[in-house]
Amino acid sequence: MTQHAAVTAGPEAATSSKPGLREAEAPSAEAINAFYNGMMPYWHPVLAEADLPDGKLVRVELLGVGIVLARLNGAVVALRDLCRHFQARLSLGEIIDLDGLQQVMCPYHGWSYGADGQCKRIPQLLEGRKIPSNARVDSYKVTTRYGLIWVCLQDEPKFDVPDYPEWGDSSFRTVVMKENEPSKTSSIRMIMGTLDDTHFPWVHQGILGNRDEPAAPDHRVWREGQYLVLQYDVEQPPNLATTDMSAAGVDQIEKIALRYTDYVGMPNVIRLVKDSAAGRYVVWLATCPNSYNQTTNFWAFSRNYDMSPERDSTYEEFSAHVRTQDKPIIESQRPWLLPPFWSQIELPLGPADKPLMEFQRWLEELGIVSGI
Ligand code: FES
Ligand SMILES: [Fe+2]
Structure with missing residues (x-):
């Protein structure tokens, strides 16, 4: 088993609990050690x-x-x-x-x-x-x-590798997205960015939401074994993740009703299941925390409609486009590691941000988030 020696931060290390934390600062040695040691017992x-x-x-x-x-x-x-x-x-x-x-x-x-x-x-x-x-x-x-x-990194993993039931299921078509370089963020922020839905109208305007309808849906959040589960119903503009866009008359549709059920395999994997009249579309992200500020992302997308292999590249382009919209935002977040509630650096808003707060609450219980 690997033990982490204390990480030595420079003289500018962040110890302030004030929101004015300097952006370029590395997290404190305590925060980095908590993150590394807290994340160790997982696959x-x-x-x-x-x-x-x-x-x-x-x-x-x-x-x-x-x-x-x-x-x-x-x-x-x-x-x-x-x-x-x-x-x-x-x-x-x-x-x-x-x-x-x-x-x-x-x-x-x-x-x-x-x-x-x-x-x-x-x-x-x-x-x-x-x-x-x-x-x-x-x-x-x-x-x-x-x-x-x-x-x-530990002999006894706390949880199993999270389930991805659509993988290998012949009633689904799955494409894998290859990211050529890691993201400059922590894996926790990657998972939060994928779990967060209130950014849809802002970052994915016209694709996953509209700015004239910014209200958050009614979030239902609960824990189930190793998973944090989030469920909500929304309407979105038709897009590949909810609609067979190759079907006739699709340009006449204004909105599609769908249900999201998101499973966070604590603490580093997330599976978004979108159920609509078209069928089921799944976004799967498994993150590798290379370090506190670098994450390698493994993405896969499964669908059980519009299953022709020739259509795969269209779905790949769609996923890459959405990902490109998210990337600079998530990489801009500071401090690098999620600041704990006590620091009051962030200002989560209830009930809109309830899913993120529940995720963070669990991370703090696991000792993964404790310092800044
Ligand atoms: S054998 Fe000498 S450093 Fe590896
Ligand atoms: Fe997004």
Whole structure:
């Protein structure tokens, strides 16, 4: 298990509880440590399975920890990306075969590590000497789901990888959106930005809402196992996520009634289910908290209407467009990490912001949000 040493913040570290917090400031050491330690006991998606071919080492970052991924004898392995010898990056090395067992070999002096993180070979070791038992690196829990590799930095994950029932269901057509670079925000703010609906008329004017109808819907929010569930009914302009836009007469429609049911798989995954007369459209986002201010996003979208594969690119463009509208707003939010209620830095408004407040309340209970 990885322990986080105290993060050292600079002299300008934020300790103020006043709303005038300077924008460029990093969160306090306390806030960063709470975020990293609080987020550790969960599964996090770190890489698409397809991006880890046999024979390749790939470095990813999760909660400030460098991890090297490899397929050793067919199984995906996640090791701390720091050699125990002189702390060079193992991800710069190569995969070797040692008596039929594949190992990750450090590029610096050739120490080699097995799937369990134990060093199995030290080329410079004198004959007859044993490899020291503490010549090992952390090895993390790994699983694969929904085309992604998931890692948990603790031995006992608190929850399962959240459900995505439409994935692999042949009555749905699913497209995956590839984001080429991480977002400059925290994963918590990414989830909140996706859970938030009162921004629809402002950021997605004419697509997901209209500014002349800014009233928030009646939010029903509850907890269900590892999920925070939000449900509400709205009317929206017709769009691909509610309407078969290839159907005849669609240009005559002004509004579409739909029901949203959003499932936040605490604390880092969200699945928005939109049910309308056209059928069901699902937005799925799994976030990887690389650090407190960088997040890698894995998106997928499922629909059970207008299912022709030739239509996929239209849906991909639609999702990318909505995402492009959200991105600069979410990346602009400061402080980087969500400030706790006690700080009074934010001013959530009831009942419109109830879903976000309930999410935050749970994050504070989990210890993920506690400082600024
Ligand atoms: S630093 Fe890795 S073998 Fe020396
Ligand atoms: Fe949005």
